[in-house]
Amino acid sequence: MRCTIDINQNGKREGFIQLNHSNDRHAYGVIPIPIAVIANGLEPTVLLTAGNHGDEYEGVIILKRLYEAIASEQINGRLIILPALNFPAVREFKRVSPLDNNNMNRIFGSTDSPGPTREIARFVENELISQARYAIDLHSGGTMCEFHPCSYIYSGGDQQFVQEKISAAHCFGAKYTVVVVGTSGSLSAACERQGVVMLSAELGGGAIRKKNIELGYHGTLNALAGWSVLDSEPAKTSTEFLLSGASSSFIMSPIGGAFEPLVEIGQTVMAEERVGRVYPLETFSEPIIQIQCEKKGIVIGQRNQSLVQRGDFLLHTGEPVSEAGILEQSTS
Ligand SMILES: [Zn+2]
Known part of the structure; x- marks a missing residue:
């Protein structure tokens, strides 16, 4: 896979991660996964993702808006933004990839299930998460489920790591934050493996709602401010924690x-x-x-x-x- 932009240079730029994919359309096609960078230094790096599941468009909209709104001069560090992570699924309104039927959020770290979805996940884990200090992955219930808008954190790690995730959840400011043990194949798990402070969010679902987009947009901005990546004072927000995940x-x-x-x-x-x-x-x-x-x-x-x-x-x-x-x- 090849990235068409230099993600290590200061400034603001957009391009694609190109995954080679041969199909009936042509022998030499690529899957162009959109990527953008806003950089003013490299540390800390924040990975912002959406479209991990292809039928969840709230995060796609939020990250496009963020790219429009933020100038490189406003930040300390670097934002790497992938608004349509599982692009083949996003462009076809599918939860999982129409190319290999794989669920992107179950395939991180996988050594089997070969196919484009695993290739994208492997690139993200090896080339992007490896450079990140923080990450936010925006989801929703898609077509089949509706969530009370909430953020999610994994319960694993030492006290300082868990405390950082708790602080991030307060900054994001959803009414509830769900605490789970998590699965090994998710993007969150891939972040945890590399000590990246990670928050995901479930922004409603079923129908696209202004209030859920606004929560995700302002929550992400406030988390960036809380991490001192965005050059502004974070608003004082808080969340209530719910334990879930047991059968x-x-x-x-x-x-x-x-x-x-x-x-x-x-x-x-x-x-x-x-x-x-x-x-x-x-x-x-x-x-x-x-x-x-x-x-x-x-x-x-x-x-x-x-x-x-x-x-x-x-x-x-x-x-x-x-x-x-x-x-x-x-x-x-
Ligand atoms: Zn999802």
Whole structure:
């Protein structure tokens, strides 16, 4: 893969990462993944990404706006911006790559699943994350899910590292920040492997909303200010932390059918509360299945399309946790 711009020079420039890809269109095609740099020195470097999943356009818009708005003179350090990370998916409104069916956010660090998606992830991990001190990856629920707008941090690392992630989440300023153990194949995990202070965000989903774009835009700017990368005083913002990720936090459909939600995102639900129903499609005689949550929590994200197959995601919850509680889980 080749980057068409010099990312080590001061100033503001845009170009492409070119991934060779031979297909029916031509033997010598490339996949042009947009990249931009705003640099005033190299340290610290912040990696800003969106379009990790191709049907999540909030972050694409936010990072384009940021590139328009920020002059190199306004920053200390360097912003590397990839607004359409899985570009083949972004341009075709697909969550995963239409070229190899791989989920970009499950393939970082992978040594199998060859294909364009892994090649992009490998370039990002080896050539860009390796130079970063901080990172923000902007997501949303895409076409299938709606999140209460929130940021996400991983719980791993020593106390200082976790504290830096907590501080970044306060600066981002979403009402909630979800704390998870995380998976090894995500961009967040790739950042954690290299000690990069990393925040991701879930900016709604289902429909594009002004308020979610504004949260992501101003949250990203304020995080940059909090890291002293942007030459302005950060606004005093804060977030509440929710612990999630255990299997008891996730509810999947036990049957195929039509899902009826009985709760809204952001709502507090009690243990064994009825949160939805699934209606079998074929007959009247089959029983309607009642969906209960296992434990008390706040609904973070919920499916926003009704048709489900057995095993499909319905909703997930998080339990409020204190900062001390998060730090207790850190490795030292
Ligand atoms: Zn996503």
